[in-house]
Amino acid sequence: MIWRRLTVRRTGAFACRQFVEAVTDYLEGAMPARDRARFEHHLSQCDGCDRYLAQIRRTVDLTGRVTVADVDALGPVARERLLGAFREFNTQGV
Amino acid sequence: MTPAGTEFADDGSLVERLRDGDEAAFAWLLDCYSGSLHRLARSYVATAAVADEAVQETWLAVVTGIDRFEGRSSLKTWVHRILVNIARTKGVREHRSIPFASLGSELGRDDPAVDPNRFRGGRGRHAGQWETPPAPWDEVPEDRLLSRETLAAVHQAIDGLPLNQRSVITLRDLQGWPAEDVCNVLEITETNQRVLLHRARSKVRGALEAYFEDTTT
Numbered sequence: 001m002i003w004r005r006l007t008v009r010r011t012g013a014f015a016c017r018q019f020v021e022a023v024t025d026y027l028e029g030a031m032p033a034r035d036r037a038r039f040e041h042h043l044s045q046c047d048g049c050d051r052y053l054a055q056i057r058r059t060v061d062l063t064g065r066v067t068v069a070d071v072d073a074l075g076p077v078a079r080e081r082l083l084g085a086f087r088e089f090n091t092q093g094v
Numbered sequence: 095m096t097p098a099g100t101e102f103a104d105d106g107s108l109v110e111r112l113r114d115g116d117e118a119a120f121a122w123l124l125d126c127y128s129g130s131l132h133r134l135a136r137s138y139v140a141t142a143a144v145a146d147e148a149v150q151e152t153w154l155a156v157v158t159g160i161d162r163f164e165g166r167s168s169l170k171t172w173v174h175r176i177l178v179n180i181a182r183t184k185g186v187r188e189h190r191s192i193p194f195a196s197l198g199s200e201l202g203r204d205d206p207a208v209d210p211n212r213f214r215g216g217r218g219r220h221a222g223q224w225e226t227p228p229a230p231w232d233e234v235p236e237d238r239l240l241s242r243e244t245l246a247a248v249h250q251a252i253d254g255l256p257l258n259q260r261s262v263i264t265l266r267d268l269q270g271w272p273a274e275d276v277c278n279v280l281e282i283t284e285t286n287q288r289v290l291l292h293r294a295r296s297k298v299r300g301a302l303e304a305y306f307e308d309t310t311t
Contacts (some may be wrong), residue, residue, distance in 0.1 A: 013220065013223025015213070015223055016213060016214060016222060016223050016224045016227075017208075017213040017222035017223075018178070018222065019206075020206075020207045020208045020296070021206070021292075022209070023207070023208050023295075023296075024288055024290070024291055024292035026289065028168050028273065028288055028291075030284075030288060036225075046223075046224075047227065048223075048224035048227030048228065049206075051228045051229075051231075052208075052227075052228050053232055053305070054300050055228055055302070056233060056299055057293055058231060058295075058302075059295055059299040059302060060267050060295065062239075062240075062244065062245065062248050062302070063248055063252070063268050063295075063298060064211075064262065064267055064268065064270060064290035065240065065245055066245050066248055066252075066268055067251050068198065073125070073128050073129045073132070074124060074125075074128040074132075074149065074150075075146075078146065078149075078150055079121075079124060080119075080151045081122075081150075082124060082150065082154070082157075083117060083120065083121060085153075085157055086115070086117060086120045086157050087115075087117060087153060089157050089158060090115030091115070092172070
């Protein structure tokens with residue numbers, strides 16, 4: 001989406017600057033087949049972009065690991081209180 | 095406190111049991127989603143305490159509102175959407191978040207994934223190619239790459255993101271939700287979801303790059 005604005009100038013070619021803006025569309029499978037081919041062609045020729053894509057993948061992986069480290073679950077007091085509210089609501093109702 | 099098995103895997107039967115006042119069903123729901131609700135709430139409000147409040151108000155709204163659940167979205171989506179509405183209101187009240195009208199600025203053009211100075215300028219054959227390509231991370235030892243400090247740096251980078259980017263990356267990458275659910279909960283289009291995710295991931299990568307550079311020397 002964003003990167004398409006940048007690609008027009010150079011017919012067919014895909015510069016690194018456009019590549020970094022196209023990475024998410026690529027990973028999300030939201031890229032038309034023709035662009036995908038150009039993207040992958042560039043990837044195969046460019047160490048910098050290959051590294052960049054690997055870093056984005058690594059970033060996604062690391063972000064996924066943050067979750068487990070700090071689970072912000074409900075405290076026992078709040079949990080009891082909510083269960084109490086549920087009970088109360090259901091006995092007094094109907 | 096671990097959610098018990100898959101007995102409620104089916105939304106319909108879970109909702110039915112909630113309506114019947116089945117406390118075990120409600121407890122299961124609490125244990126299943128309180129963590130993710132809290133994290134999502136943190137995108138909108140300044141402190142963990144206010145996020146806790148938002149989570150508890152959400153659950154109370156679920157208790158009193160389950161009869162109105164129509165099953166047009168999944169129960170998970172419905173619950174998270176209630177949270178977003180509550181947390182957003184609280185965030186506005188504490189002047190932290192700006193109402194969703196500001197989405198436009200977060201989708202704006204002037205927010206390149208990588209500093210433009212790292213690419214060659216001009217109009218020549220090499221214009222737009224890397225001037226300063228990223229350094230490989232393969233040389234960072236695995237235990238440091240996955241260390242608590244690194245994850246703290248990721249967390250900090252996410253905290254520093256604009257509101258909508260933070261919400262999207264939290265749900266997508268931190269919690270591993272599919273794009274479709276994120277669009278439903280945040281009520282944004284698929285394209286906007288992708289743009290926000292792109293901005294967010296690009297910035298977190300940039301923060302990690304700076305972090306590794308600082309600490310490898």
